Amino acid sequence: MLGSLRVALAAFCGYRSHRGKHLMRPCLVASLQQHLVHYSHTVEGMDNPKEVDSVVHDVDGNIEKSYTPQQRAIILQLLNTATESQLGCVKQLQGEKSASIVQFREQHGPFQDLNALRKVKHFQPNFIQKTCDSILRLTRRIEQNVIARFLKPDVPLHRLQAAESVVSIVFGLKKFAWVHVDRTMTVRDWQEQDCCCFLKGKHVPELYLEDISSVVSKLPQADFYILEKPSLTLQKTALFPAVLHMRTVEAMLYCLLNPQLAEGSGHRVFSMARNTVGKHFKIMLAESRTSGVEVVERLINEAVLVPKPRVNFTPEIIKQYRHHLQPRGQNRHEEMCDTLLQAIAFYELSFF
Template identity: 55%
Template structure:
């Protein structure tokens, strides 16, 4: 390659060109932090080892170094002996993380050191550190200011506000969804097991005027069949009052909601504690990716998949009584106007309530 020419003017007398002197380059390796570990550039060529890993991985260090021997023993004891339900009760270990730990133990044996948890699916270095801290300090891990924001997270989805301790102590809930013709409920305990799941039909509401005594008779009859639970979660109707042409439908849904509050929360006057809550419909839809644009789509196919997984997966999201699986599957295969959307929505709402609010 030709070197660039430099124009030189001396005292205004002579113009000539010369080749500038370029200092000799020394052959030495250039280390660059933007390359992978064990990679270097030599003489303009790149040399990289086959087992190269990102440089930031090196800076994370070993998890063993961050904890004392006593703390390491306590963490490993929990990881190796706790059941899936006990692991799910620990902050950040609910859902697939707790089931992944149990599956890893079954396949590879007990955890021998803290670093081995990073080999489990859904675990990375940063989240693993938070999990360890939560195991060691189940109460103090979250500062008071953050704890308030965490406790308010569920309040975005339910009304009225319920004390966190009451939610965490609940053994079972009944999720209730109602429409113009049907009322469905799903009775689910905190182990995510379906205890009861059914619906009732209303025939008289669509015949003539909506008389108060008909509401009382039909809704009271439905409530008498609903099982006892710590909380009753009602679906908050998602129809805006701005749709004036739907005012009769809105009035019907609000009337049913008000009567369910009255009949199911009969003990409120005595103790001052709510047992009946309303949960935002679209919050449940977003939790299960059922929102398209601003509208919520049907959850029937999702529930059918949950029923299938209950008999094919080792750690299903929701458990059904084995003798009722076929019955539930047949109920949700109806077509046209007989599609049991309310039953599907009631079950999805129960799952979302536990996962978003309780756990």
């Protein structure tokens, strides 16, 4: 059991976001979470750990009293077996903090209890408690009752964390774009298509079905399909045709991509609000979302220049799109850029 946990820890690798935060790849986070949960459920004579939010921190400085015996065992196992780079994947243990833990272990041996962390350079009680809470939160996020609040309809977070790949879809009045991203944050396919029948005539059903079925037939197989939730409302009657169009396309995608829903297999098509992605990438202006083209350009350049980029692209995709996207003009490919940002937000909100 302990050996399997060490294997999961050895698989750690990190990458940095555009804001400089050290993140773990989704596949590795999920692996670690599974092993931590398994460890927490197999500690002899102990109940399941309490939720992190229910922990009452002791005010007299005895950190041990803030956690159950099982929680202490989980935390100590991680602190005593992880390497410096692996420890750096925990939010509070980046930079010198992880190096200090490893140095202490080398000089004094493994930590015997949580209070021993106070002997580590720059480790104060409040900081230690935040670090311990972060470690325990890895186990909590895989529990069955945690709902992904950023998607509709509601879905347990653990279902999303088990996904091998997703297809992110964004459609407009004349275009339909999609991107296929796997759990290693690698872009496998990225395309857009003009839909010539959209908004022709009075929303003729058979024309819509022809266009949308043509696109769906080209989509890669994936565990989930994430749609951008239409942001248009009926506050202005002039927008009614556009709103009707967006809702029609959305409804058809839910039907065509959920063929086994009636058999009880569960939803595999979900909608994510456009502003959720905008807030995640900090491209909001007041209550409106701005263009994400420049963010995507930066992500592509990082994939070429940075050793551990936020997102990986296949060589063919880099060659095709690195100098193809334009932040201004008619060839901005906004829908394509939006699909990529939505896929990244999906993974990062699911795991971090």
